[in-house]
Amino acid sequence: MALRVLEATARGRRLDLAFDEEAARLDPRDRRFARELTFGVTRLRGRLDHILAAFTSRPPGSVDPGVLQVLRLAAYELLYMEGVPAYATVSEAVDLAGSVSRGRARGFVNGVLRALGSSDHRATGTPFRDLFPSGEGEAESFLTQWGSHPRWLVERWLRRWSPDEVGRLVERNNLRPPITLAPLDVSADEAVEILAGLGVAGRAVGMGTECLELEHTADVVQALQALPAVVQDPGAHLVIRYADIPSGMNVADLCAAPGGKAVALSRRAAYTLAADVSSVRLRLVRENAERTGADVGLVVADARHPPIHGMDAVLLDVPCSGTGTLRRHPDAKWRLREVEIGRMADLQREMLEAVAPRVRPGGLLVYSTCTLEPEENEMQIQSFLDRHPEYRVEDTGVVPGSHRTPEGFLRVLPQATGFDGAFAARLRRLG
Numbered sequence: 001m002a003l004r005v006l007e008a009t010a011r012g013r014r015l016d017l018a019f020d021e022e023a024a025r026l027d028p029r030d031r032r033f034a035r036e037l038t039f040g041v042t043r044l045r046g047r048l049d050h051i052l053a054a055f056t057s058r059p060p061g062s063v064d065p066g067v068l069q070v071l072r073l074a075a076y077e078l079l080y081m082e083g084v085p086a087y088a089t090v091s092e093a094v095d096l097a098g099s100v101s102r103g104r105a106r107g108f109v110n111g112v113l114r115a116l117g118s119s120d121h122r123a124t125g126t127p128f129r130d131l132f133p134s135g136e137g138e139a140e141s142f143l144t145q146w147g148s149h150p151r152w153l154v155e156r157w158l159r160r161w162s163p164d165e166v167g168r169l170v171e172r173n174n175l176r177p178p179i180t181l182a183p184l185d186v187s188a189d190e191a192v193e194i195l196a197g198l199g200v201a202g203r204a205v206g207m208g209t210e211c212l213e214l215e216h217t218a219d220v221v222q223a224l225q226a227l228p229a230v231v232q233d234p235g236a237h238l239v240i241r242y243a244d245i246p247s248g249m250n251v252a253d254l255c256a257a258p259g260g261k262a263v264a265l266s267r268r269a270a271y272t273l274a275a276d277v278s279s280v281r282l283r284l285v286r287e288n289a290e291r292t293g294a295d296v297g298l299v300v301a302d303a304r305h306p307p308i309h310g311m312d313a314v315l316l317d318v319p320c321s322g323t324g325t326l327r328r329h330p331d332a333k334w335r336l337r338e339v340e341i342g343r344m345a346d347l348q349r350e351m352l353e354a355v356a357p358r359v360r361p362g363g364l365l366v367y368s369t370c371t372l373e374p375e376e377n378e379m380q381i382q383s384f385l386d387r388h389p390e391y392r393v394e395d396t397g398v399v400p401g402s403h404r405t406p407e408g409f410l411r412v413l414p415q416a417t418g419f420d421g422a423f424a425a426r427l428r429r430l431g
Contacts, residue, residue: 001026003096005038006069015042015331028218036176041076043174043330046148048072051079051128055112066100070109078117079127086117139163143170152338153323157372161415168415173326173333177420179214180205181223182232182260184267184292188212194227195219207417208241208400209234228292230260235324235370235412235422238403239317240264242410242424243366244396249312254303254355259285259296261317266294273308275301303351306358313364316355318348320371324414324421345375352384356391361431365391368410368424377423378409385427394428 001022008018019038023031041048049060052071060068074093077084090113097109119128133142140158144151147170157166181202183191188204191212195202200223201215211234214220220231240261245251248270253262256274262285266272272295276282279300289296301307303316321341326333352367359365367384369376385391395408405411410424 002034002037002041002073003066003069003100005034006041006073007066009042009331010065010069012335015039015329032218036081037073037076039176039330040080041072042334043327044076044080044148045072045334046144046150047132047146048075048079048148050145051075051116051131052112054128054131055115056108064101064105067097067105067109070096070100070105071112074109074113075116078113090114090117139166143167147171148174149333150336153333153336156338160374165415169413172414172418173330175327177233177327179217179220179231180211180233181214181220181229182209182211182234182237182264184228184230184264186227191227191229195223198222198226200226205234207234207419208403209237210241211237224291230263230288230292232260232264233325233328233420235414235417235420236260237264238399238410238412238419239366239368239422239424242395242399242403243313243315243364243368243426244398245269245313245315245364245366251313251315252306252308252311253315253317254301254306254308254351255317255319256285257281259288261315262296263288263292263294265315266296269313271295271297273297273299275299275303275307277302304347304354306355308358310360311358311363312360313366314355314359315366315368316351317368318351318376320344320348320369320376321373322370323372324370324412324423327414328420341371341373341375344371345380348376348380349383352380356384356388356429359429361390361429363429364394365427365429366424367427368422370420370422372413372421372423377411378405378407381409381425381427390430391427392430394426396426 005018005022009015023034052075053059070093074089077089093113094106094110097105132146140154143154143166149170188210192202192204200219202212205211205213247268250271251265251269252273254275256262257276262274274285274296282298282300299307321344322332393408403410403412412419412422414421
């Protein structure tokens with residue numbers, strides 16, 4: 001099953017969608033194991049390939065793609081998953097390799113994995129670390145190979161941040177993300193107390209948020225039944241806090257799926273319209289709204305042709321390159337190409353131009369992304385303000401200064417917070 005998921009992602013399928021399809025019939029325990037394996041391999045693919053190259057005597061690109069996926073899965077089990085006997089991992093991998101290579105690769109895979117499993121390096125806290133560049137004077141190679149990120153992305157980040165900071169960023173991206181909830185009608189501390197009474201452990205995240213982190217991911221269903229809340233990363237939650245949209249307004253969320261932000265906005269709005277270009281994804285908004293009792297109008301619409309006029313406030317949570325959420329979508333870092341950042345910026349510009357005249361004079365336009373790239377964030381908004389003198393940045397100071405830039409933007413960095421990356425600009429239309 002794990003092999004089928006990785007093969008689907010190699011063909012361009014999104015990892016989360018491929019996994020959900022294949023894991024639908026698994027029991028919870030097997031599902032958790034399969035998720036750790038498939039997502040873990042995807043996060044550490046670059047590192048695993050570098051380690052495997054030392055045992056195959058050939059670069060990963062010269063190994064049959066199906067056989068390489070089998071080797072990655074087995075290497076991850078051997079090095080990073082406890083409770084699986086090495087002999088069982090090797091035996092299953094040999095059988096899988098035989099099925100994808102018509103028997104030709106069985107001996108090759110057996111030899112590689114037995115050598116890998118018997119190596120003294122395997123027992124260390126950072127297995128095979130000495131096979132990689134030192135990190136001193138070789139930051140780019142180290143962060144690409146050990147950090148398991150595309151070289152072009154590492155190079156881009158090193159132009160903005162120090163090697164230590166980029167190191168913290170790639171390390172964060174390679175960790176399993178926690179399950180965090182944003183309670184809707186109670187504080188995070190109150191929500192923690194409510195859940196504790198039901199035997200569900202959690203902690204308030206703090207750092208300017210009203211989010212809580214669950215100790216056990218399996219508790220999420222019970223937690224959502226116990227209190228009105230949405231599953232939401234603190235970075236996304238901070239966008240809503242920063243937006244600080246006053247009560248009683250007519251509000252539109254134009255790229256609304258999966259609906260966490262729209263539901264949160266509806267708690268204070270006179271009316272909330274949630275729009276999304278995808279009817280399938282809009283169902284997620286409906287499910288979130290129905291579960292939380294939120295009053296949200298739904299419409300299928302492209303933000304380049306917004307179905308609104310004279311709105312008090314608009315949230316434009318645009319499609320983006322998503323480099324702030326790579327820990328949740330590890331396949332995205334291998335799928336993304338640098339040229340796509342410019343293409344996303346062009347799409348975002350179209351959306352901004354379409355929405356700007358649909359906000360009433362005196363109203364608010366809140367632009368947000370989950371990317372770290374300046375072309376889609378600060379540069380995008382500065383260009384918009386140059387073209388639209390009727391708008392200005394208005395920061396109400398609701399979120400802590402550590403999350404705000406000197407220009408008044410919201411900027412949440414994973415390497416500084418442990419949250420998903422986020423950016424937002426709160427813009428007031430004058431007049």
